[in-house]
Amino acid sequence: MSYLKRHLEDLVLALSDAWPAILLTGPRQAGKTTMLRHLAELENKNRNYVSLDDLTARELAKTDPGMFLQRYRPPVLIDEVQYAPELFGHIKIHIDETKRPGDFWLTGSQIFRLMRGVQESMAGRVAVLHMSPLSQREITGCAQQTFSLDFETLLKQSSAISPVSVPAMFERLWFGCMPGLVSNRRMNRDIFYSSYISTYVERDVRDLSGNIDVLKFLRFLRSAAVRVSQLVNYKSMADDAEIPLTVAKSWLDILETQGIVFLLHPYANNVLKRTIKTPKLYFYDTGLVCYLARWASAEVAETGIMSGALLENFAVSEIVKSYQNAGLDPFVHYYRDRDDKEIDLLLERDGAVFPMEIKKTTTPDRRIAKGFGVIDKSPLKRGTSAVLCLADSLGAFDADNLVVPIWLI
Numbered sequence: 055m056s057y058l059k060r061h062l063e064d065l066v067l068a069l070s071d072a073w074p075a076i077l078l079t080g081p082r083q084a085g086k087t088t089m090l091r092h093l094a095e096l097e098n099k100n101r102n103y104v105s106l107d108d109l110t111a112r113e114l115a116k117t118d119p120g121m122f123l124q125r126y127r128p129p130v131l132i133d134e135v136q137y138a139p140e141l142f143g144h145i146k147i148h149i150d151e152t153k154r155p156g157d158f159w160l161t162g163s164q165i166f167r168l169m170r171g172v173q174e175s176m177a178g179r180v181a182v183l184h185m186s187p188l189s190q191r192e193i194t195g196c197a198q199q200t201f202s203l204d205f206e207t208l209l210k211q212s213s214a215i216s217p218v219s220v221p222a223m224f225e226r227l228w229f230g231c232m233p234g235l236v237s238n239r240r241m242n243r244d245i246f247y248s249s250y251i252s253t254y255v256e257r258d259v260r261d262l263s264g265n266i267d268v269l270k271f272l273r274f275l276r277s278a279a280v281r282v283s284q285l286v287n288y289k290s291m292a293d294d295a296e297i298p299l300t301v302a303k304s305w306l307d308i309l310e311t312q313g314i315v316f317l318l319h320p321y322a323n324n325v326l327k328r329t330i331k332t333p334k335l336y337f338y339d340t341g342l343v344c345y346l347a348r349w350a351s352a353e354v355a356e357t358g359i360m361s362g363a364l365l366e367n368f369a370v371s372e373i374v375k376s377y378q379n380a381g382l383d384p385f386v387h388y389y390r391d392r393d394d395k396e397i398d399l400l401l402e403r404d405g406a407v408f409p410m411e412i413k414k415t416t417t418p419d420r421r422i423a424k425g426f427g428v429i430d431k432s433p434l435k436r437g438t439s440a441v442l443c444l445a446d447s448l449g450a451f452d453a454d455n456l457v458v459p460i461w462l463i
Contacts, residue, residue: 056237060089061198061379062185066159067093069381073181074149075158077135077172080185081313081338082254085233086161089185090131094159101159102126105133112137119144128157136162142175149179164258164311186313186338188231189375190463201376201401201463203408203438203456205448211462212448218461220416220444221356227368228352230341247345251275255314262308270295274305278315278335279346283363283370285332285390286317306335313338318370321387321400321407321429330390338375340368365460366412369442370399372463395428399442406437412460413443423455 062078066089069076078086087105094101104126106112115122115138123144126132135141145158160180172180191198196215199207218226229235235246251272259266277294281287292302309315317333337343343364349355355364370386377384385402389395389409399410409426411418418441426439440456442463449457 057088057092058085058188058192058233058237059195060085060185061189061192062183062381063089063093065183065381066090067097069181069183070097070156070159072155073179074153074155075145075160075176075180076156077160077162077180077182078185079162079182079313081187082163082258083232083234083250084185084187084313086163086185087131087133088233090159090161094131097156099129099156102128102130103133104130106137107134116140123148128152128154129159130157131159131161133161134163135160136164139175142172146175146179149176163254163313164262183381184313184378186371186375186378188233188236189372189379190226190231190461191376192379193226193231193236198379199376200380200382201373202403203401203410203440203458205438205450205453205456208448208456208458208462212459215462217446217459219446221352223365223444223461224356224361225352227340227364228344228349228355230339230344232339232341235341243341244345247342250342255309255312258312259305259308262311263304267297270297271305274302275309276346276348278306278309279337279343280360281335282337282340282343282360283366284335285330286335314342316371316374318386318388318399321389321397321432330392334388336367336370336374338371340364340371343367362414365414365444366398369412369460369463372460373399373401376463389429391428395425397426397429400429402434403437405434407432407434408437409439411441413441416444416446418443418445418457420451420455423451426455 066076080086104111106115119141235241235243256268256271259271274291274295277291288299288302292299315335315337318336319333320330344355355361374384387400389397389400397409398412401408407429409429411422422441423439430436438454438456440458442458442460445457445459
């Protein structure tokens with residue numbers, strides 16, 4: 055398997071020169087450990103490595119964290135540190151005594167539980183980053199770039215990126231973006247995702263919620279997958295899995311905790327009072343969506359009834375990843391009000407809000423842009439708007455309304 059350069063690499067090294075600890079969160083198999091071990095070789099500091107997936111190391115970390123840090127002296131990379139929150143207090147003591155940058159590189163795949171431990175013990179001492187599965191820019195070797203609707207920036211990028219046909223785009227969506235698959239395309243995709251669910255997702259759900267009915271959990275996962283880009287409907291997912299509503303809410307929270315899914319919350323303020331309050335559901339990896347939905351090929355994904363929702367999920371997740379890969383929080387929302395007026399995506403940036411519609415078309419209708427006026431009462435000014443679609447080149451309806459190919463994100 056070949057190593058794929060990650061956009062977070064330079065940021066990790068820069069932060070390691072300034073911060074005593076770096077915490078890299080993200081789902082299992084997203085490439086956290088692979089990247090950090092690769093960087094450890096480059097920095098040449100003889101950095102120790104230990105994974106708390108190893109039960110012997112975990113027991114020592116939990117029962118005698120002081121001895122653990124003597125056994126694995128900094129600089130050290132500690133994998134899956136959420137399994138031993140007892141370590142955080144001792145890491146804090148070490149940091150306060152030595153004040154040495156780069157001593158601790160930590161990874162964790164259970165984000166919210168882990169963050170509580172960090173906030174309680176290491177506030178101000180740790181730089182927190184999030185790694186998702188590969189972005190299409192990482193897969194194709196393009197430079198890191200946070201997404202914006204600045205026309206000159208997009209024009210410059212478009213000259214450096216080859217257009218992608220509609221079938222090739224849906225091949226990307228269907229195949230997925232997990233590093234283990236992308237770096238070894240000879241691997242059987244279905245076996246990879248089947249193993250991923252049983253080895254990591256189900257196991258971590260058990261860790262967070264106790265015993266689960268595996269078949270019901272799989273039905274719940276599939277129910278979530280066929281509802282991507284839609285408003286979260288806990289009752290429908292609970293009914294599909296034959297579980298109580300409270301369990302459905304708990305399981306979705308856990309999937310968000312694991313970095314499998316994320317929720318896009320509605321854009322609202324004191325002026326826009328008629329907006330819907332329910333979040334929308336997205337997966338970080340559309341390949342996992344296609345596997346769970348049992349779509350046997352990219353052609354099925356392209357022509358199926360959910361193809362538009364799948365494309366929207368892909369576009370939104372790519373924009374989110376572009377900010378995460380720069381170490382930034384993506385300020386993204388959607389808009390829908392009680393009059394059924396809707397905007398797929400709103401990006402807050404530079405004191406403005408940039409509205410976008412996502413369409414499965416190569417030739418979008420300029421009338422789409424008229425719907426963006428619904429947010430003109432927002433206290434933030436409306437910036438450039440866009441239709442994100444399957445066009446083969448960057449275009450515009452006028453100076454304020456762009457046509458942006460999704461392959462350019």
